[in-house]
Amino acid sequence: xxxxxxxxxxxxxxxxxxxxxxxxxxxxxxxxxxxxxxxxxxxxxxxxxxxxxxxxxxxxxxxxxxxxxxxxxxxxxxxxxxxxxxxxxxxxxxxxxxxxxxxxxxxxxxxxxxxxxxxxxxxxxxxxxxxxxxxxxxxxxxxxxxxxxxxxxxxxxxxxxxxxxxxxxxxxxxxxxxxxxxxxxxxxxxxxxxxxxxxxxxxxxxxxxxxxxxxxxxxxxxxxxxxxxxxxxxxxxxxxxxxxxxxxxxxxxxxxxxxxxxxxxxxxxxxxxxxxxxxxxxxxxxxxxxxxxxxxxxxxxxxxxxxxxxxxxxxxxxxxxxxxx
Amino acid sequence: xxxxxxxxxxxxxxxxxxxxxxxxxxxxxxxxxxxxxxxxxxxxxxxxxxxxxxxxxxxxxxxxxxxxxxxxxxxxxxxxxxxxxxxxxxxxxxxxxxxxxxxxxxxxxxxxxxxxxxxxxxxxxxxxxxxxxxxxxxxxxxxxxxxxxxxxxxxxxxxxxxxxxxxxxxxxxxxxxxxxxxxxxxxxxxxxxxxxxxxxxxxxxxxxxxxxxxxxxxxxxxxxxxxxxxxxxxxxxxxxxxxxxxxxxxxxxxxxxxxxxxxxxxxxxxxxxxxxxxxxxxxxxxxxxxxxxxxxxxxxxxxxxxxxxxxxxxxxxxxxxxxxxxxxxxxxxxxxxxxxxxxxxxxxxxxxxxxxxxxxxxxxxxxxxxxxxxxxxxxxxxxxxxxxxxxxxxxxxxxxxxxxxxxxxxxxxxxxxxxxxxxxxxxxxxxxxxxxxxxxxxxxxxxxxxxxxxxxxxxxxxxxxxxxxxxxxxxxxxxxxxxxxxxxxxxxxxxxxxxxxxxxxxxxxxxxxxxxxxxxxxxxxxxx
Numbered sequence: 001x002x003x004x005x006x007x008x009x010x011x012x013x014x015x016x017x018x019x020x021x022x023x024x025x026x027x028x029x030x031x032x033x034x035x036x037x038x039x040x041x042x043x044x045x046x047x048x049x050x051x052x053x054x055x056x057x058x059x060x061x062x063x064x065x066x067x068x069x070x071x072x073x074x075x076x077x078x079x080x081x082x083x084x085x086x087x088x089x090x091x092x093x094x095x096x097x098x099x100x101x102x103x104x105x106x107x108x109x110x111x112x113x114x115x116x117x118x119x120x121x122x123x124x125x126x127x128x129x130x131x132x133x134x135x136x137x138x139x140x141x142x143x144x145x146x147x148x149x150x151x152x153x154x155x156x157x158x159x160x161x162x163x164x165x166x167x168x169x170x171x172x173x174x175x176x177x178x179x180x181x182x183x184x185x186x187x188x189x190x191x192x193x194x195x196x197x198x199x200x201x202x203x204x205x206x207x208x209x210x211x212x213x214x215x216x217x218x219x220x221x222x223x224x225x226x227x228x229x230x231x232x233x234x235x236x237x238x239x240x241x242x243x244x245x246x247x248x249x250x251x252x253x254x255x256x257x258x259x260x261x262x263x264x265x266x267x268x269x270x271x272x273x274x275x276x277x278x279x280x281x282x283x284x285x286x287x288x289x290x291x292x293x294x295x296x297x298x299x300x301x302x303x304x305x306x307x308x309x310x311x312x313x314x315x316x317x318x319x320x321x322x323x324x325x
Numbered sequence: 326x327x328x329x330x331x332x333x334x335x336x337x338x339x340x341x342x343x344x345x346x347x348x349x350x351x352x353x354x355x356x357x358x359x360x361x362x363x364x365x366x367x368x369x370x371x372x373x374x375x376x377x378x379x380x381x382x383x384x385x386x387x388x389x390x391x392x393x394x395x396x397x398x399x400x401x402x403x404x405x406x407x408x409x410x411x412x413x414x415x416x417x418x419x420x421x422x423x424x425x426x427x428x429x430x431x432x433x434x435x436x437x438x439x440x441x442x443x444x445x446x447x448x449x450x451x452x453x454x455x456x457x458x459x460x461x462x463x464x465x466x467x468x469x470x471x472x473x474x475x476x477x478x479x480x481x482x483x484x485x486x487x488x489x490x491x492x493x494x495x496x497x498x499x500x501x502x503x504x505x506x507x508x509x510x511x512x513x514x515x516x517x518x519x520x521x522x523x524x525x526x527x528x529x530x531x532x533x534x535x536x537x538x539x540x541x542x543x544x545x546x547x548x549x550x551x552x553x554x555x556x557x558x559x560x561x562x563x564x565x566x567x568x569x570x571x572x573x574x575x576x577x578x579x580x581x582x583x584x585x586x587x588x589x590x591x592x593x594x595x596x597x598x599x600x601x602x603x604x605x606x607x608x609x610x611x612x613x614x615x616x617x618x619x620x621x622x623x624x625x626x627x628x629x630x631x632x633x634x635x636x637x638x639x640x641x642x643x644x645x646x647x648x649x650x651x652x653x654x655x656x657x658x659x660x661x662x663x664x665x666x667x668x669x670x671x672x673x674x675x676x677x678x679x680x681x682x683x684x685x686x687x688x689x690x691x692x693x694x695x696x697x698x699x700x701x702x703x704x705x706x707x708x709x710x711x712x713x714x715x716x717x718x719x720x721x722x723x724x725x726x727x728x729x730x731x732x733x734x735x736x737x738x739x740x741x742x743x744x745x746x747x748x749x750x751x752x753x754x755x756x757x758x759x760x761x762x763x764x765x766x767x768x769x770x771x772x773x774x775x776x777x778x779x780x781x782x783x784x785x786x787x788x789x790x791x792x793x794x795x796x797x798x799x800x801x802x803x804x805x806x807x808x809x810x811x812x813x814x815x816x817x818x819x820x821x822x823x824x825x826x827x828x829x830x831x832x833x834x835x836x837x838x839x840x841x842x843x844x845x846x847x848x849x850x851x852x853x
Contacts, residue, residue: 070718071714071715071716071717071718071719071723071724072715072718072719072721074715074718075640076637076640076641076644076645076712076715076716077637077640077643077644079644079645080644100644100645100708101708101711101712101715102644102715181727182725182727271711271726271728272725272726284559285557285558285559285577285579286579287559288559288562288563288566288579288580288583289577289579289580289582289583290582290583291579
């Protein structure tokens with residue numbers, strides 16, 4: 001029984017090319033993952049939407065017809081222009097209309113998407129790094145450290161994560177001098193969301209580590225004198241990567257929504273660097289006065305982003321967890 | 326047993342009849358911001374005075390048309406000595422706690438309003454002494470003849486001396502230093518309504534005063550006031566549309582159409598006695614929020630002029646205010662003595678000229694600075710600031726916007742912690758002297774408490790002080806024009822517009838807009 005081979009993870013790339021004559025691409029095409037992907041139209045659509053949004057965010061400076069956050073380029077007289085219409089005073093044309101300050105809604109969405117994705121991805125990376133490190137330590141070293149880390153995690157789980165994020169955000173803002181507040185707001189947001197999401201990673205990694213540490217390959221590594229850190233990072237971590245990927249995807253959707261919620265509540269991204277949540281908050285003021293486009297388009301974008309990430313996460317979970325098949 | 330049952334029924338019937346004859350009417354009233362304190366002398370600020378007016382009374386006040394009418398004083402006149410004003414007080418008035426209102430309370434309250442921590446002391450800067458003549462007569466002695474003394478008293482509330490002393494509120498709340506006293510949360514006035522409960526920034530409940538002296542004189546149809554500040558404009562207008570509140574003082578301009586089209590709701594519109602403008606720190610050697618080392622760009626009048634013509638007031642009026650404002654070139658509304666059409670003219674919007682002025686001043690590449698702005702005080706305050714950020718960006722001034730609730734914004738101005746700020750100023754005395762005393766005179770212990778510009782000009786200060794005792798009104802008006810001349814040529818402030826008030830109310834309410842934005846609920850009537 002090849003018990004030392006971890007189960008559950010995706011078929012891992014084999015490092016010596018001699019073992020298999022097939023190219024990497026071919027092996028990928030033959031894999032379970034690709035097969036499952038091809039068979040799931042929902043996943044194909046979600047992936048397409050997700051990558052289109054990523055591309056839109058990355059290429060925002062090239063794609064946006066206007067530069068909405070250069071105050072010098074704005075003309076207030078363009079304010080409240082309807083979608084697909086020319087402004088009555090200036091004659092400028094806007095595909096998705098303009099907001100109250102005359103900013104092009106399409107451009108603000110592209111740039112807002114950037115902020116939302118940047119905050120979401122960075123916050124998840126931060127949460128992941130923290131959670132993995134603490135989870136490995138708790139699981140592999142154990143003892144009182146394990147107890148301490150897991151009790152902190154338990155306590156944090158008793159609060160809704162958005163509340164933890166708000167609390168941390170409030171503390172962070174209080175510590176920063178007012179002059180730097182706008183510049184630092186995004187980073188404070190990332191750290192607060194990251195700190196509110198690390199528990200999932202830590203608990204999963206700890207659980208998987210507890211299983212792995214008893215296996216022979218770990219004991220073998222221990223016997224040949226490798227250091228604890230080397231065993232944790234080089235040997236255990238790759239074998240617990242599957243569940244981490246799933247949690248990271250789901251956390252990304254959560255982080256994007258958490259960021260939008262905080263910004264909607266007016267405690268997140270500043271108006272000078274608006275994320276999708278900030279844009280929705282601005283649009284909300286005009287919902288009764290007929291300027292529906294200021295609210296609708298950013299909301300649809302957020303919906304598409306969160307939904308596509310969530311669907312991708314669901315699919316990944318199904319594929320990477322053989323018990324569900 | 327049977328007898329007691331009969332009594333019970335009788336009592337029940339009596340109670341029902343009593344209720345129906347009393348016509349209990351609750352007014353649910355909302356606006357963007359709350360009163361900052363219930364201490365009547367601690368803040369000179371519109372919403373704070375507006376709430377205080379329901380519970381406290383001044384000697385004389387401005388009615389719903391803006392006319393001065395008797396309140397606690399029944400008559401007033403200058404005596405043979407032009408430095409002394411005599412006020413006859415109303416007889417038989419009682420405070421909410423049952424104490425009699427006498428001349429001692431007037432002497433005490435006006436002296437309290439002149440204490441160092443008072444926000445109202447500029448209004449009484451010419452007063453040397455407040456003297457009790459008898460229980461119902463008071464003399465106000467001024468340093469020189471002050472023909473406009475009564476105009477200064479319309480927001481100076483009278484407190485009960487005994488109650489105030491017993492509560493340890495001899496000194497007004499010291500807002501600048503985070504001071505507190507029991508009079509911040511409780512009241513004892515002579516007004517038409519008594520404080521029932523209050524949670525700051527959430528809800529304040531007032532009940533009709535059953536012993537009010539004005540019963541029979543005023544409509545007093547509202548028996549209970551529930552006052553709720555709702556900062557978010559969309560939430561406020563939704564509450565109004567759904568019938569959760571009966572009166573909102575600030576219908577958001579973008580929702581005026583929607584509200585007036587709604588059956589059962591009306592919007593009442595009138596120009597307000599208030600001007601919105603930006604203040605600049607022109608006096609300090611260096612600014613704290615800019616990126617220019619060792620120099621203050623605002624100290625150069627060319628920079629100020631460039632900013633003044635870089636602001637497109639017409640665009641703000643059209644887009645941000647949706648037509649609901651009158652752009653202006655001066656920081657006083659047309660109600661004020663001293664206002665002229667010439668002063669009200671605003672400079673033409675001219676980016677090219679502004680850019681060349683910036684270059685002449687040595688700032689061709691612009692500079693960075695922070696603009697402090699309130700977000701729950703004036704109509705679309707934050708949106709105006711955002712628009713100004715864009716307009717100033719076009720001449721190279723990179724403005725960082727810091728928008729805060731008024732409770733945090735105003736201390737920045739009073740403590741001189743902001744270089745560039747938005748302020749709105751109404752003039753309850755309807756005279757320019759009030760503007761000069763608060764906004765132009767050098768900041769001293771007595772005057773200039775809202776002058777965030779750090780501007781100081783001894784000659785101008787002398788002229789301003791002379792206004793209080795100038796009896797020749799023509800000469801006085803000449804001096805006023807002269808002071809405005811300096812304020813305008815120095816471009817101390819960047820005026821934006823005069824506000825227009827839009828009160829929303831249910832169509833059952835018969836209530837006219839008051840030019841100072843102060844609804845005195847005792848005048849409110851219901852249509853039959």
